[in-house]
Amino acid sequence: MAPTSEVLADMADLRSQLREQGSPYSELFKLRPARVLLDIAFDWTLMVGAVAAVVWLDVMLAPLSVLVLANRQRALGNILHDAGHRNIFRDKDRNDFVARGLVAPLLFASLSRYRETHFQHHLELGRTQGDPDLIPGQDHLPSSWMVSYIKCLLSWTNWLGSLGGHLFDQKVSLRSKAFIMGWWASLVGVLALLGGGDFALAFVSLWLISRATLFHCITTFREMCDHFGLLPGGVFGFTRDMVCHGPWRWIIHPRNNGYHLTHHLLPAVPYYRLPEAHTLLCQLPLFEDRSHICRAYFTTQTAVTTEWQSKAAT
Structure with a gap:
């Protein structure tokens, strides 16, 4: 399997080549916290609007609302991921304050537990x-x-994780779970105060329906895109980039979440700089020779599903 030494060796080899690039390389790590805060505000606005459309316009808009919520749950999940790497702020206190106040409990997640398991994954x-x-x-x-x-x-197990996040994780403390539930109780209270009881109930119901259905479907496919069908053996051997465009990318990989190989090689690069980082990496002989890159999800020869199929045939 892929020992830690192989993972670190791949990252060291790549950084050695990148240092020769000079300034463009160092620019990748510069953070723009205001960009993240605006993205979080956008997600919250879109989610509240999706629920409001069901409550105050037409209940038949519920399926569309569930799709919007699932998509924004995925997008916020990527911000949680960046928070785990302290890519919102380098300062831990400010970074974690934003994540714990606006993102992690909304996704039923403990930031500490997420950071622990995600670093282990790396x-x-x-x-x-x-x-x-x-x-x-x-x-x-x-x-x-x-x-x-x-x-x-x-x-x-996967479905419970999609539905309830860390609420069903036995390794998460009761204190952390109580914080999540208390945060949600406060949110429901605010929603009821501002929009009424029907609005608060609709938000919670549509949120859970979304996580149990479309969010789970999208997240499962997204997780398979990252590593599935590849042979363990360091970062290059076991990770792929999804360089895709169009509607499927908006649904499956919002916020550049498809650049997974680029992220594993450069985990301190924030999500909004990953396309730039990928472009820079493509100029390196090491990356060009060893990277796995898929440029579509379905049907074409460069699609990730085609790669899965070809691996099964060998």
């Missing part, structure tokens, strides 16, 4: 006994990628 990438995000069954792929997707989709 360091123990692909190890059966070490990587908490490893999807089982990669060494015996079925003939159809859809079978693998449905198996992951129907996993009870």
